[in-house]
Amino acid sequence: MKYASLLLAFVLLGCSGPGDSQSSTGGGASGDDTPRIALVMKSLANEFFSTMADGAKQHQAEHADDYRLIVNGIKDERDLSRQVALVEEMVASGVDAIVIAPADSKALAPALRRAMQAGVVVVNIDNRLDADVLQREAIAIPFVGPDNKAGAKKVGDYLASKLTKGDAVAMLEGLRTSFNGAQRREGFEQAMREAGIVIVASQSAEWEMSKANTIAAAMLSEHPQIKAILAANDSMALGAMAAVKSSGRGGEVQIVGFDNISAIKSAIGEGKVLATADQHGDMLAVYGIEAALAMLEDPDQTPADIETPVELITAETTPK
């Protein structure tokens, strides 16, 4: 309702302003010494990130006296410049901490350095910032998140157990500029190498379903011997699944993904997708917020990275 009134305020051009929309996620906290934490996300149109944001909002509602939360996302994952602007806007509005899922592992570093210079506590979640760039910017930002490489390795190992040595597979990578994409690719590659399975084709579908669909279809006709497709996220796995289906080879080509989005659950239940990895997205932002609160509590401690769990999801682990 608060937003409806805000909207109304704009439509009527502002006779009745929004009363208390400052504590934007409905926390009952007030008073100036409650820390304000800004959660800066990637695209909230992506279910993975909206789940993450919802988890954070719920956590805030349960801990309304401890902190206030402002959640913002960008319209798509390529809109770096908007995300940099969001960081600057949050610093300008005087938040105490920023918990960020960077849209790019390099380009956000300078903006975050400026935020830290302005005295804001910064915690990195989801997509790890590039170590070289952090060093060049002379800053240390703790990373709270899963080991994507280990997660992808788990998924790859499970797939390998269903294939035989010498089989051919194809890979759909995420955005090549993203750290997660590179980590998942390395995890997949390692698992395939150890099992003696050959990756005959590998392309980036930039995390997107429709792009993955086109590329997977081309891969399937180019390399008919493909036994499996490894997708670096579930959206691309669903795109690959549609491509396999339209090539008339449903059931013959195994597909694995990553993220465990809700759409993939039924596909796994029906056996159309073999496996995915769940990095407990709803908890990722919460872990980051808890780390930020701890850093605000005790500014002298050296911020350390925190690794969060990744779980293998298959038809066996999914309740029907």
Next chain:
Amino acid sequence: MLVQYAGLLIVLAVLVGVFSYGSEHFFQKNTFVSIANQIPDLTLVAVGMTLVLIVGGIDLSVGSVLALSSAVLGVLMVQYGWPLWGAIPLCLLAAAACGLFNGMVSIGFGIPSFIVTLGMLEIARGATKVVTDSQLIYIGSAVEPIGEPLPGVLLSPAFLLAVAAVIVGQFLLTCTVFGRYCVAIGTNAEAVRMSGIRSAPYSISVFVISGVLCGLAGLAHASRLSSADPNAAIGIELSAIAACVIGGTSLMGGRGSVVSSFIGVLIIAVLQTGLAQLGVSDAQKQIITGSVIVIAVIVDALRSRWVNEH
């Protein structure tokens, strides 16, 4: 003079008022400094877009040209180790070449600039990906002086450059023969031709100006991100057109003001920042932004009707 901008300034003031009321953290120096240092790219692009719209054209390629010029800058500085001041001319040259192509092809062959610049939108974006190998190029501190606030002034050189572009653009439009011819071409190209004036050089120059301004915007963008991003500024053409239209520039040509477009940019930027500070959800941001664009145009239309009647 001020009456001309009154409608827009009222909208801007109302927005600032609503946000200041809604968020105790909005109405303060930091917020306005951060807005000022974010808008150079859009401002520069919008100045060029205003001129192009006035001669009756449209430039859809601005975002891609911006990305291409920042990519040229990034590659020269990182892979070839050029200093910033050496790389800037080439970055602007690349952008000017795109503008020249847009102008020459659309005017020379009499093809609607909508189509030609739509082609350039794809060409320049593709060229950007070739130049950068689709990778983000991290340039680092070498490029930052342009985007970082000057000590004491708090404003970045990029912002001052953008403001200078607005002033020069407005001067060009209202106080020079060139500007008056541009308005005339946009109003009635046939009449201009009948008066014995060759319109082609003017129209082509306007596209080149738009290109060069995109190059400057690319520079501002690269310095703000400390990197050249191959996906930079996708969709900025729509924001720029929105800013121009909010500012009363006609999509049919012949009417427009660079200063009004700048106020349009400010309206968009204030809205974006204010909504972010309130933490409004994305879907609602879109609805509100769209509504404000329409309302701003209505307010401006009412203003001009009022002026005409009195």
